[in-house]
Amino acid sequence: MTDHKKGRPLRRRSVLKALAAGTAALAAPSLIHHSIRRAHAAPGTIRMMGGPTVALKDWSQFEKDTGLKMEFTSFNVDDVGALYNEILANDAGERFDLINTLAGVQKPMVKQGQVAQLDTSRLKNYAGIADSVKRSPVLYAGDDKDWAVPLYYNADSFGYYPEKLGLARPPEALNWDILLNNEKTLGKASIDGDNIALMIGGMYLKDRKLAEIADPANMTASEVKTAADYMIERKKAGQFRNLWKTYDEQIANFVNGEVLVQRCWEPAVKDVKGRGQDVEYATCSDFHINWMHATSIPVQAAARENLEEIYRALDWFLGGSYAAELAVLRGYTGSRMDLGLEYAKAAGWPADKIAAVEANITKVKTKFLNPNFWIGGAPDDLAAHDAEMARFRNA
Amino acid sequence: MRKPNSLPPAGLFTRNGVRFAVACGVFAMILLYLPIVGLILLSFSAQPLTGIPWPLTVEWYTSLVEGENARWLKPLATSVGIGFLVSFSATAAALLIGRAVPLARRSGGLLATYLSVIVMPGILIGIAILIFYRGLIGIRTGFWSVFLAHFIWALPFALLCILIVVVRFDRRLLDAARDLGAGRLRRFLDVELPLLMPGISASLFFSFLLSFNELPRTLYARGGIITLPYYLWTASSSHSTQVSLIYALSAVITVASFLLTLAAMRLLTRKD
Amino acid sequence: MSAMRKGQAGTGVEQAAIGTITVLWVLGVLLPILSLLVISFIQGKGLGFVWAFSTKAYADILVDFRIEIVLRTLRIVAAVTLIELLLAFPFALWLAKGLKPGWLKSTLLILLVVPFFLSPAARTIVWRSILGSEGLVNIFLAQTGISPEPVSWLLFSEFSVHLGLIGPYFPSMVWPLFISFSLIDDELIKASRDLGADAFTTLRHVVVPLALPGIAAGLVFTAIPMLGDNVASTLLGGGNVALIAESFDDLIRAMNYPGAAALASLLVLAMLLAFLVARLVLARRQASEGGIFAEMQA
Numbered sequence: 006m007t008d009h010k011k012g013r014p015l016r017r018r019s020v021l022k023a024l025a026a027g028t029a030a031l032a033a034p035s036l037i038h039h040s041i042r043r044a045h046a047a048p049g050t051i052r053m054m055g056g057p058t059v060a061l062k063d064w065s066q067f068e069k070d071t072g073l074k075m076e077f078t079s080f081n082v083d084d085v086g087a088l089y090n091e092i093l094a095n096d097a098g099e100r101f102d103l104i105n106t107l108a109g110v111q112k113p114m115v116k117q118g119q120v121a122q123l124d125t126s127r128l129k130n131y132a133g134i135a136d137s138v139k140r141s142p143v144l145y146a147g148d149d150k151d152w153a154v155p156l157y158y159n160a161d162s163f164g165y166y167p168e169k170l171g172l173a174r175p176p177e178a179l180n181w182d183i184l185l186n187n188e189k190t191l192g193k194a195s196i197d198g199d200n201i202a203l204m205i206g207g208m209y210l211k212d213r214k215l216a217e218i219a220d221p222a223n224m225t226a227s228e229v230k231t232a233a234d235y236m237i238e239r240k241k242a243g244q245f246r247n248l249w250k251t252y253d254e255q256i257a258n259f260v261n262g263e264v265l266v267q268r269c270w271e272p273a274v275k276d277v278k279g280r281g282q283d284v285e286y287a288t289c290s291d292f293h294i295n296w297m298h299a300t301s302i303p304v305q306a307a308a309r310e311n312l313e314e315i316y317r318a319l320d321w322f323l324g325g326s327y328a329a330e331l332a333v334l335r336g337y338t339g340s341r342m343d344l345g346l347e348y349a350k351a352a353g354w355p356a357d358k359i360a361a362v363e364a365n366i367t368k369v370k371t372k373f374l375n376p377n378f379w380i381g382g383a384p385d386d387l388a389a390h391d392a393e394m395a396r397f398r399n400a
Numbered sequence: 401m402r403k404p405n406s407l408p409p410a411g412l413f414t415r416n417g418v419r420f421a422v423a424c425g426v427f428a429m430i431l432l433y434l435p436i437v438g439l440i441l442l443s444f445s446a447q448p449l450t451g452i453p454w455p456l457t458v459e460w461y462t463s464l465v466e467g468e469n470a471r472w473l474k475p476l477a478t479s480v481g482i483g484f485l486v487s488f489s490a491t492a493a494a495l496l497i498g499r500a501v502p503l504a505r506r507s508g509g510l511l512a513t514y515l516s517v518i519v520m521p522g523i524l525i526g527i528a529i530l531i532f533y534r535g536l537i538g539i540r541t542g543f544w545s546v547f548l549a550h551f552i553w554a555l556p557f558a559l560l561c562i563l564i565v566v567v568r569f570d571r572r573l574l575d576a577a578r579d580l581g582a583g584r585l586r587r588f589l590d591v592e593l594p595l596l597m598p599g600i601s602a603s604l605f606f607s608f609l610l611s612f613n614e615l616p617r618t619l620y621a622r623g624g625i626i627t628l629p630y631y632l633w634t635a636s637s638s639h640s641t642q643v644s645l646i647y648a649l650s651a652v653i654t655v656a657s658f659l660l661t662l663a664a665m666r667l668l669t670r671k672d
Numbered sequence: 673m674s675a676m677r678k679g680q681a682g683t684g685v686e687q688a689a690i691g692t693i694t695v696l697w698v699l700g701v702l703l704p705i706l707s708l709l710v711i712s713f714i715q716g717k718g719l720g721f722v723w724a725f726s727t728k729a730y731a732d733i734l735v736d737f738r739i740e741i742v743l744r745t746l747r748i749v750a751a752v753t754l755i756e757l758l759l760a761f762p763f764a765l766w767l768a769k770g771l772k773p774g775w776l777k778s779t780l781l782i783l784l785v786v787p788f789f790l791s792p793a794a795r796t797i798v799w800r801s802i803l804g805s806e807g808l809v810n811i812f813l814a815q816t817g818i819s820p821e822p823v824s825w826l827l828f829s830e831f832s833v834h835l836g837l838i839g840p841y842f843p844s845m846v847w848p849l850f851i852s853f854s855l856i857d858d859e860l861i862k863a864s865r866d867l868g869a870d871a872f873t874t875l876r877h878v879v880v881p882l883a884l885p886g887i888a889a890g891l892v893f894t895a896i897p898m899l900g901d902n903v904a905s906t907l908l909g910g911g912n913v914a915l916i917a918e919s920f921d922d923l924i925r926a927m928n929y930p931g932a933a934a935l936a937s938l939l940v941l942a943m944l945l946a947f948l949v950a951r952l953v954l955a956r957r958q959a960s961e962g963g964i965f966a967e968m969q970a
Contacts, residue, residue, distance in 0.1 A: 412770065412879075413769070414871065417766075417770075420762055421762035421765065422763070422766065425763030428760070428838060431835065431839035432840065432842055433839075434798075435796060435798040435802075435839070436790070436795050438795070438802065439795045442798060451798075451804065451806075451808060493693055496690055496693065497693065497694075510694070513694065513698065513702070514697065517702075518893075519892055519897060520705070520897075521898075521899050521901070522900055523900045523917055527924060528704040528707070528936070530924070531932065532704030532711075534719065535721065536707065538719075609789035615791060616900065616902055619902075633793055647794075650791070650795070654795070657786075658786055660789075661782075661789050662782060
C-alpha cells in the first residue's frame with residue numbers, strides 16, 4: 006500500500022465525519038424548507054387547534070357527515086400569551102386549517118394579518134346565528150367583515166361541594182364570596198393561574214362597588230393593578246390552596262380533596278360528578294363570566310387547495326350534531342342550539358339527553374340575563390395584565 | 401483511571417460513620433427513586449390521580465393504542481428520529497474532538513469550550529436559540545432548532561464518554577502497529593476503534609436518551625415540532641382521559657430508558 | 673506526553689474538521705448565549721428588535737416582585753445545594769473510601785447515573801399523590817393519630833419544592849465528590865492515621881483539601897442547572913412558589929424577548945461569577961498537581 010492510496014479513504018472518512026458533525030449548520034436550510042413544505046394542505050384531513058373542551062370524545066359523526074378526517078390538537082387557549090406566541094413565533098397557521106380561540110383573542114390577530122377573512126356565503130348554517138351572538142363585541146371587530154365563527158358560549162362560575170359546605174344547589178343562586186372571601190373555604194379554594202383570575206378580581210370589585218373599573222375583562226394598567234392588589238390580599242390571607250393551570254389540575258383538586266370550592270370549567274364538574282362526587286357548578290346572583298369560543302381560518306390556510314374542505318368542516322361545527330353533542334358532553338351552549346334540538350329529536354335521543362340540550366336553550370334566557378361580564382380573551386394592555394399576573398403568582 | 405484499591409483504608413469510617421453515611425445516601429436515594437417507583441405503580445392504578453395504587457388495572461396500557469389515544473405515535477416517531485440524528489452526529493463530533501483532546505496543545509480551552517454548556521440551565525439554551533435565531537436573525541424555529549438544542553445538550557456527555565476511553569487508550573499501541581507496517585486507516589480500524597468502541601457505544605446510547613427525554617430546551621426551540629416529552633407535558637392540559645398516557649406511557653419510557661442506561665453503563669465500565 | 677506526539681494530532685483534514693466544528697460551535701452555540709447580553713440592551717418590537725440602546729428590559733425585570741422571585745430562587749437553590757452537599761459528602765466518601773468494589777458499589781453507581789437520562793416531568797407529579805391533602809403522608813398521619821387534620825404545608829409550598837428538588841439533583845453532587853475522593857491516594861489517608869490523627873482530623877486536613885476541586889465542581893454542577901429548573905416549581909409549587917423559570921416563561925409568552933434576555937444575562941453573570949470562584953479554588957490546587965489529565969492518567 007502506498008502512502009497515496011491510504012490517504013484517500015482516510016480523507017473521505019474525516020470529511021464524512023465533519024459533515025455529520027456539522028449537520029446542525031449544514032442541514033438547516035433544507036430543514037427549513039422541509040418545515041415550509043409541511044405547511045401545505047393534507048387533503049381529506051382537517052387539522053384543528055383549539056381548547057381541549059372543543060374536542061368531542063369521538064369524531065365519527067364529523068367524519069360521516071363531512072367525509073373528512075379530524076386531526077385535533079388541544080391547546081390551553083385561556084393562556085392568551087402562550088396562544089399568541091404559538092401563532093406568531095411558532096407559525097401555528099402553517100400547521101393548522103382551523104384555529105379555535107377564546108372569542109376576542111382573534112381580534113389582534115386580525116390586525117396583524119394572521120386571520121383569513123370569512124366568506125360566510127360558503128357557510129349555510131351561519132346566517133341563522135342570532136345577531137346578538139354574531140355581532141357580540143367579543144367577536145365582532147366593528148369593520149363589517151366576518152373573521153371568526155362563534156362555536157359555543159357559556160356563563161362560567163365555580164364548582165363547589167353543596168353538602169360539605171351546607172350550601173344550596175343550583176338553580177338556587179350563590180355568590181362569589183364563597184370562592185374569594187369566606188372563612189369556611191379559607192385555604193380550600195382554587196382559582197385560575199392565568200389572567201382570568203385578575204379579571205375575576207376586577208369583576209368582584211366592580212360588582213361590590215369597591216373600585217371603579219370600567220370593564221373588568223379589559224382593564225387599564227391602573228385598574229388591573231387594583232384588581233391584582235385585591236387578589237394578592239386574598240392570596241396572602243391564605244384563601245387559595247393553589248392556582249391551577251390545566252384541566253387535569255382542576256380534576257385532581259376535586260378528586261384529591263384539595264378544595265371545597267374551585268373556580269373551574271363546567272366540564273370539570275361534569276367529569277368529577279361522573280366519578281361519584283357530590284359537586285355542583287354554581288349559579289350566581291352577582292355575576293357570571295361569559296365567554297365564547299370562536300374559530301377562524303389562519304391566513305396561511307386561505308391559499309390552500311383544501312379550502313373548500315375547511316369551509317365544509319367549519320360549517321359542520323355550526324350544525325346540529327355538534328351543538329347537541331357538546332351540550333350533553335360539556336354543558337356548553339352552541340351558537341345554533343335550534344339545530345341541535347332538531348338533530349337530537351330526529352336522531353331519537355333519550356329524554357335525559359334531550360333535556361340537557363334544552364337546558365342550554367333555557368340557560369340563554371336565565372344565566373345570561375344576570376348582570377354579566379363578557380371576557381374577550383385578550384385585554385388591550387396584555388403586558389400590564391401579564392406583569393400583574395406574575396406579581397399575583399409571586400405573592 | 402486508577403485501578404480500584406484492594407482494600408479500603410482502615411480507620412476512616414467507624415461503624416457509626418458508615419451508618420451515618422449510608423443513612424444520608426439512602427434518604428436522598430429514596431427522594432430520587434420514590435416518585436419513579438410511584439409512577440410505575442400508579443400506572444397500574446384504576447385511579448392514578450388519587451395516588452392510591454389499587455385497584456390494579458392494565459386498562460391504561462391497553463388504551464394506549466386505541467383510537468385518539470394512539471396519537472402519541474407521531475411524537476414518538478419524531479423523538480426517535482431526532483434522537484438517532486443527535487446520537488450519531490454528537491458521537492461523530494465527540495469522537496473527532498475527543499481523540500484530539502489529549503494531543504492538543506490547549507486541551508483545557510478546547511474542553512472548556514465544549515463542556516461549559518453542560519451546566520447551563522436547560523431553559524437558558526432554549527431561550528437563547530429562540531431569541532437569537534427566531535428573534536434576531538429571523539429564521540423559523542422547527543426541526544433544525546430542536547436538533548440543535550438537543551445536540552448542544554448531548555455533545556458534552558458524548559465527549560465525556562469518548563474521553564473516558566481515549567485517556568485509557570495507550571497510544572504506544574498505535575506506534576507498535578505502525579512499526580509492524582499498518583497504514584493509518586488500518587491502525588484506526590483495527591487498533592483504535594475496537595478499544596474506543598465501549599465509549600462510542602455508550603455515547604450513542606446516552607446521546608439518544610438525552611435527546612429523547614429532553615424537555616426544557618425543546619419548550620422554547622420547538623417551533624411546530626412536537627416531541628414525545630413535549631406531547632406528554634401538554635397532554636396534561638387536555639382531556640382527563642389523557643391521564644392514561646401520562647402515567648402508562650411515562651412508565652414505559654422510564655423503564656426503557658433505565659434498561660438502555662444499564663446497557664450503556666455496562667459497555668463503558670467493562671474491563672479492558 | 674512527548675512533544676513529538678503533539679505533532680501527531682491527526683491529518684490536515686481532521687484538523688480542519690475539528691477547527692470547523694469548533695468555529696461552528698462557538699458561532700452557533702456560544703454566540704447565541706452571549707448575544708443575550710446585547711439583546712438585553714435593545715428594544716423589542718413584536719418578534720423583532722429595534723436597534724437602539726435601551727435599558728427598558730432591565731426596568732421591566734428589576735421591579736420589586738421580580739427581584740423577590742430572583743432572591744427566592746437563589747435562596748431555595750442555595751438551601752437545596754447545601755442539603756445536597758451535606759447528604760452527598762458522607763455518602764460519596766463512603767462510596768469511594770469505605771465500600772469495597774463489588775456488586776453493591778456498581779449497583780449504587782448505576783442508580784446514580786440512570787436519573788440523568790430520565791424525564792423529570794412525569795415522575796415529579798407523583799409527589800402530589802404522596803403529599804396532597806388526601807395523599808399517603810396525610811393518610812398515615814391521620815391513621816396514626818399524629819395529625820387528624822390534613823397537613824396542608826406538605827404540598828403547594830416551599831417545602832414541596834425543596835423536597836422535589838433534592839432527589840433529582842443528588843447525583844449531580846455525588847459524582848464530582850465521588851470522583852475526587854476516589855483520586856485521593858489511600859496511602860495519604862493511611863499515613864495520616866499512622867501519625868496518630870483521628871478520623872475527623874484526617875478528614876479535615878487531608879481529605880477535604882484534596883477533594884476541594886470536587887466539592888467546587890459539585891456545587892457548580894448542582895446549583896447552576898437548578899437555577900433554571902422549571903419542573904418542581906410548576907408541578908409542586910401550585911402557583912405559590914414562583915421561581916426564575918416561571919418568569920422566563922411569562923416573558924417569553926409575552927414576547928418580551930429583551931426582558932427574557934436581561935433576566936438570562938443576570939443568570940449568566942451569576943454563573944460566570946460562580947465559575948470564577950470555582951476556578952480560583954481549582955487553580956490553587958492545580959498549581960501543585962498538574963492538569964486534570966495528568967491526574968487521570970497517573
